[in-house]
Amino acid sequence: MAVGRRVLIYALVAGVFVLCVSPVVMLVVGAFRTSPPGLPGEWSLEPFAEAYGDPVTYTTLRNSAILAVSTKLISTALAVFFCWVVARTTTPLRRLVTPMMLFVFAMPTLFFALSWGMLGNPDVGLLNKPFEAMFGAHPININSWWGLIFVTALKSTASSYILLLGPFLALDRSLEEASFVSGAGRLRTFLRVDLPVLAPAITGIMILGFVIGLGSLDAALIIGVPAGIMVFPTQLFGYLYNSATPEYAQASALALLLVLITVVLVRLQGRLLGNRRFTTVTGKGYRQEPWDIGRWRYVCTGGIVLYGLFGLVLPLSQLVLGSLQPVFGLYGALTLDNYRELFDQPDIVAAFQATIVIALLGGLLAMLLAVSLQYLIRHHPSRITRLISMATWLPWALPGIVLGLAMSWAYLSLPGLRELYGTVWILMIALIVTVTPIAGRVAEGAVVQLGRELEESARTSGASSMRALVGIVGRLILPSFVSGWFVTAIVISGSFDVPILMSTSTNRTIPVVVYELYTLGQTPMAAAVFCLLLGGVGVVYVAGLALRRVVSGRRPKSGNSPAVRPAGAESPVMSVR
Structure with missing residues (x-):
């Protein structure tokens, strides 16, 4: 393995450990600390006694x-x-x-x-x-x-x-x-x-x-x-959000119970299923014709x-x-005043701006990270690359409120990330980690369909490694990349568990604003915020479809890309399904 490639792998290992593994480690450490994240404290078992007592x-x-x-x-x-x-x-x-x-x-x-x-x-x-x-x-x-x-x-x-x-x-x-x-x-x-x-x-x-x-x-x-x-x-939320002094250690002690339950349940599934085989796709007799269920189809339609x-x-x-009501429940007097008032409140406008930046940029970076990991795993399989893949799935196994707490401990305790507290960037990093497993599934489906002979043909034709990677692989997976970008951006924009624990007055996102408005009794305003967000999602969706259609029309075609196929050779692009 080339030195540069080895350095890249080690850098990815370090980055994945910091972003994905350290939150779980710090969650365990935090349960035994008497101080909030990032502050000096003492080791103690008192949080466990208080939480479980x-x-x-x-x-x-x-x-x-x-x-x-x-x-x-x-x-x-x-x-x-x-x-x-x-x-x-x-x-x-x-x-x-x-x-x-x-x-x-x-x-x-x-x-x-x-x-x-x-x-x-x-x-x-x-x-x-x-x-x-x-x-x-x-x-x-x-x-x-x-x-x-x-x-x-x-x-x-x-x-x-x-x-x-x-x-x-x-x-x-x-x-x-x-x-x-x-x-x-x-x-x-x-x-x-x-x-x-x-x-x-x-x-x-x-x-x-x-x-x-x-x-x-x-x-x-x-x-x-x-x-x-x-x-x-x-109860965990009450320890962190409703208390005058957040009790991070007690919340972490309770969160560890959920982590333990998760591990036990996964192990239990393995024991129950054992080594049984569950083959569903067989040989030439494989059939998928649907049933005609007669009159029951009307029940199913219902x-x-x-x-x-x-x-x-x-x-x-x-x-x-509800967004058109001056007061929730007053159905006879509909008005657009709630929407006008939204744009007169700087904190709500700032929340929209923060959500847009975090969702679009975070979704893009999550897809870039996922594609890089999947490409590395696909082309350079090893124990290290498999370890990286497993580590990126670790946060997905934690419930949302536990993951938000774990990230609070990790990112507010690490130099460099700690300085980002109170900015949209710390939220974006946390949410990128949250959606990377989703992005990874999309990226895996695109990358595994590409044969290595595509790049080999390009290299034989004189293209550099970077040109082959960007010009061939990048163009082929671009439609899937755009789809994954849209999906991860939607998930990020609606995430609540992580932002509610890591946001401040300067970096709130729309879900946090909606929750605060609803709890303050401003239900019509909360509904109006959601409707505007839904409209923005619709615009992004239409733009994503248009972009996907454009990039799909620019994919390399069989027989017309000299960088893909050397003269006299059969086009390897035909193997892409």
Whole structure:
């Protein structure tokens, strides 16, 4: 290995360790320190005694377990249903399910919870208006256990569907037909053939969802706290945000419990599945023809319509309508004053500017980092490069509130990063680390499709390594790069857990501003901020589609790029799928 390449790998190892591994290490260290991040202190076990000696801890942990288990069971069942409808049936409207799920997934959890907090308001929510007009009653109160579970499960269904759709599409129809020939019906076939084959995907998603549910903060703050329902993340949040003096050590001690639960659950999945094989794609008999389920297709269509109504139509309608109200609940006097007032408040304008910079630049840097890592892993596989890949996924295994706390410890304790505290740059670095696993999946899908003979052909034609990398590889993966840039920018713009713990009055982002407005009772203003952000996302989306179309039209074509194909050789670009 060349010296320059070795130096690059070691630099990446050091950078990944600082950004991805050190937060977890510092979270453990911080649990034994008596001082906030970045300040001198003493070692002590007192934070553990205070955190775990409080009876509230076990009440909130029980509530979190109830919430995580119930929402994951519901959302996984719904996701399995929708995946089956899309992948295995001829149900009308099934082609709308994936775009609908992507839109729900892209909507930040904070805004989704905010919309339902407005919809199901026991006094003036839009859902209660028909009952008030007809019966003079307000039967719907979203600020309750059922409301918290319903909203969380509704949002979680989208992410579970996206992760499960691929395995469902890969199922071989011949396996089901073999079951039918043996005398089993469709239900028994689904339970005895399809579900066991899908066990790794389903259990993995359920474990991931359970971990995320244990650390889910957004819906718990918007819906749970007004109902007096305290969960583990809100207790952690209270230690850090609501206390006059943030108690970082106590919060870190509690956070370690979530990390331990994550490790145990991952190990448990491995023990349960063992060395069983789950082959779904076989040889020439591989088939994927959908079923004609007769009249049941209308029931499935009804399920699609209901999810679209509750997951998209009602929440977005309430947010738009709420943004036009001078006072939340006053439906007869709509006005644009909330939007005019937004631009008269310098702190909100600054939050928009900070969010735009962090999202666009952070998404770009995350994709550049992910592509560099995937290219290095693909072309120079070794134990070190595999270690780098695993390290970038480490923050993804932590619940959001825990990750934000871990990053606070790490980045405020390191010289260089500490000086960035209070700026948009420290937030951007933290959020880049948060979305790098997402960017990595996009980059991996693009890089693994490219054969090494592309660069070898370019080098044979006289191109330098850099020209081959940029002119051939870069141009081929550019459409995927643009798509990944858009996705990571959307995720960054709606992130709440990390910014709420690391932001100050000088670097707040839009989700932090929305939460503060909502808690201060300025609900219409909070809805207006979201609608403006949604409009900005729409503009970026259209621009991204246009850019992707442009760069797709400029990809190297077979037979017309001398840098790709030496004279007389077969074009290696034809191997790209």
